Amino acid sequence: xxxxxxxxxxxxxxxxxxxxxxxxxxxxxxxxxxxxxxxxxxxxxxxxxxxxxxxxxxxxxxxxxxxxxxxxxxxxxxxxxxxxxxxxxxxxxxxxxxxxxxxxxxxxxxxxxxxxxxxxxxxxxxxxxxxxxxxxxxxxxxxxxxxxxxxxxxxxxxxxxxxxxxxxxxxxxxxxxxxxxxxxxxxxxxxxxxxxxxxxxxxxxxxxxxxxxxxxxxxxxxxxxxxxxxxxxxxxxxxxxxxxxxxxxxxxxxxxxxxxxxxxxxxxxxxxxxxxxxxxxxxxxxxxxxxxxxxxxxxxxxxxxxxxxxxxxxxxxxxxxxxxxxxxxxxxxxxxxxxxxxxxxxxxxxxxxxxxxxxxxxxxxxxxxxxxxxxxxxxxxxxxxxxxxxxxxxxxxxxxxxxxxxxxxxxxxxxxxxxxxxxxxxxxxxxxxxxxxxxxxxxxxxxxxxxxxxxxxxxxxxxxxxxxxxxxxxxxxxxx
RNA sequence: UCCUCCUUAGCUCAGUUGGUUAGAGCACAUGACUGUUAAUCAUGGGGUCCAAGGUUCAAGUCCUUGAGGGGGAGCCA
Numbered sequence: 010x011x012x013x014x015x016x017x018x019x020x021x022x023x024x025x026x027x028x029x030x031x032x033x034x035x036x037x038x039x040x041x042x043x044x045x046x047x048x049x050x051x052x053x054x055x056x057x058x059x060x061x062x063x064x065x066x067x068x069x070x071x072x073x074x075x076x077x078x079x080x081x082x083x084x085x086x087x088x089x090x091x092x093x094x095x096x097x098x099x100x101x102x103x104x105x106x107x108x109x110x111x112x113x114x115x116x117x118x119x120x121x122x123x124x125x126x127x128x129x130x131x132x133x134x135x136x137x138x139x140x141x142x143x144x145x146x147x148x149x150x151x152x153x154x155x156x157x158x159x160x161x162x163x164x165x166x167x168x169x170x171x172x173x174x175x176x177x178x179x180x181x182x183x184x185x186x187x188x189x190x191x192x193x194x195x196x197x198x199x200x201x202x203x204x205x206x207x208x209x210x211x212x213x214x215x216x217x218x219x220x221x222x223x224x225x226x227x228x229x230x231x232x233x234x235x236x237x238x239x240x241x242x243x244x245x246x247x248x249x250x251x252x253x254x255x256x257x258x259x260x261x262x263x264x265x266x267x268x269x270x271x272x273x274x275x276x277x278x279x280x281x282x283x284x285x286x287x288x289x290x291x292x293x294x295x296x297x298x299x300x301x302x303x304x305x306x307x308x309x310x311x312x313x314x315x316x317x318x319x320x321x322x323x324x325x326x327x328x329x330x331x332x333x334x335x336x337x338x339x340x341x342x343x344x345x346x347x348x349x350x351x352x353x354x355x356x357x358x359x360x361x362x363x364x365x366x367x368x369x370x371x372x373x374x375x376x377x378x379x380x381x382x383x384x385x386x387x388x389x390x391x392x393x394x395x396x397x398x399x400x401x402x403x404x405x406x407x408x409x410x411x412x413x414x415x416x417x418x419x420x421x422x423x424x425x426x427x428x429x430x431x432x433x434x435x436x437x438x439x440x441x442x443x444x445x446x447x448x449x450x451x452x453x454x455x456x457x458x459x460x461x462x463x464x465x466x467x468x469x470x471x472x473x474x475x476x477x478x479x480x481x482x483x484x485x486x487x488x489x
Numbered sequence: 490u491c492c493u494c495c496u497u498a499g500c501u502c503a504g505u506u507g508g509u510u511a512g513a514g515c516a517c518a519u520g521a522c523u524g525u526u527a528a529u530c531a532u533g534g535g536g537u538c539c540a541a542g543g544u545u546c547a548a549g550u551c552c553u554u555g556a557g558g559g560g561g562a563g564c565c566a
Contacts, residue, residue: 036527037526037527037528039524039525039526039527039528040525040528041521041522041523041524041525041528041529042521042522042523043522043523043524044523044524044525045525046524046525046526046528048526048527057526059525059526061524061525076516076517077516090524091524092524092525092526093525093526094525094526095526112499112516112517113499113516113517114499115499116499116500117500118499118500118515118516118527119515119516119527120500120501120514120515120516120527121500121501121515121527122500122501123500123501123559124559125558125559126500126501128558129557129558180564180565181564217566238566240564240565240566242564242565243490243564244490244563244564244565245490246560246561246562246563246564246565247559247560247561248565248566249564249565249566250566253566254566255566256566350562361562361563362562362563363562411565411566412565412566413566414566415565415566458566459566460565460566461566462566463566464566473559485557
């Protein structure tokens with residue numbers, strides 16, 4: 010393949026006079042009689058490389074084929090920039106058009122597009138400044154998460170994507186099958202005969218890797234999963250996807266407090282990683298957010314993005330129990346004045362997002378971890394506390410996003426776990442392998458699930474989760 | 490799934506009380522300009538007003554239904 014210098018490297022070079030080759034996609038081209046300027050981007054960074062095309066050196070029929078979106082191959086001399094705004098530029102000696110982009114049909118113009126329009130052109134939105142920045146930050150976050158866990162001696166586990174269990178208990182599942190839906194095999198009783206299906210049983214896409222992560226943790230001591238997760242909920246919100254990526258650490262010999270420490274350390278680590286490694290992209294995202302919020306009244310605007318990230322880094326998360334949270338809410342102004350849609354009457358109520366937002370955004374004004382929820386509103390596998398009423402669950406709540414992490418210490422006692430399984434009608438016969446861990450060498454352990462795209466919302470300041478994953482899947486949409 | 494708002498040029502939008510041939514900026518084409526920074530200036534082409542039905546002398550505008558999208562809620566990560 011042709012040798013090229015990536016634009017991120019090229020922008021730093023000062024050995025003027027050197028001949029270089031670079032390639033990329035044209036962002037804008039400005040022309041006058043004698044000279045044209047091309048802003049070239051190859052995705053390697055936020056900034057564009059300025060290519061100077063002299064009318065004497067570059068034939069008009071080549072320049073005529075260059076519009077926004079075209080891919081070009083540039084050979085030229087690196088020179089000190091004669092204009093303002095960049096230190097260097099490439100004085101082109103030869104330009105080859107690798108791929109034209111007919112401006113009558115190419116949808117991405119060098120102007121502001123709405124996020125909705127770009128969502129409908131998700132195959133081309135990588136070519137915008139915004140989605141270039143989001144894509145680079147997303148990569149950095151993925152990398153930082155693996156680095157965080159690797160540095161602490163965690164092992165990455167690939168939990169299965171196909172599951173034969175519907176006991177994961179985290180929502181509606183997508184069924185997968187190779188059966189002919191127009192001609193389903195039936196048993197004598199008239200039921201669908203799943204013995205004839207590919208796996209010999211009914212199977213679904215996973216809604217959580219937690220149960221398998223627990224199996225691994227109870228041998229490897231500390232593991233984490235980072236994989237795709239599927240929920241068939243009919244959720245139409247800016248915080249939900251049908252296919253999203255989840256990080257699920259699971260740690261043996263750990264309790265709920267260790268779990269909270271790990272969650273807080275991890276979030277701070279990855280936020281710091283973004284601040285240290287994605288400066289240009291974050292500055293661009295910060296500017297976008299500020300522009301977006303110009304229409305909002307002063308008191309509803311959030312703090313600048315980078316300041317917000319630093320704030321999370323520098324402050325301890327508030328840790329309170331569910332019981333304390335309910336007390337605060339009961340005595341809060343909006344509750345007394347009945348401004349909440351759901352007024353908090355008594356202990357045991359499930360908190361609505363308006364309550365979580367009040368605690369995080371109004372009362373504490375920082376991330377909050379709520380622990381020890383009533384057992385009746387939480388999952389069967391959570392560690393039962395001595396009070397008989399609560400479980401060692403924890404939710405990490407972030408401003409604007411709400412629940413970014415949900416986790417718990419796990420119930421390691423076989424009898425207590427069995428009691429909950431029976432009380433909550435979990436199909437016990439499907440759980441034998443999970444229950445085995447409590448029979449053989451059980452230990453206290455804990456873990457949580459982090460919604461990766463929700464973390465992305467926080468770090469990028471974007472407000473719709475469909476914009477922080479390249480190809481979002483949601484009800485009635487699986488395009489691209 | 491519920492509530493609510495929106496859908497007009499390739500894109501972003503305006504379109505008054507229902508009234509003649511539906512507008513602007515950007516993009517594009519042509520021309521001007523000795524180096525621009527989303528260049529500037531002049532000229533030009535470009536429309537199934539989301540779809541179907543209805544009210545009316547007359548519908549982009551009003552009504553009904555549907556589709557798609559935004560925001561909020563529920564469920565959750």
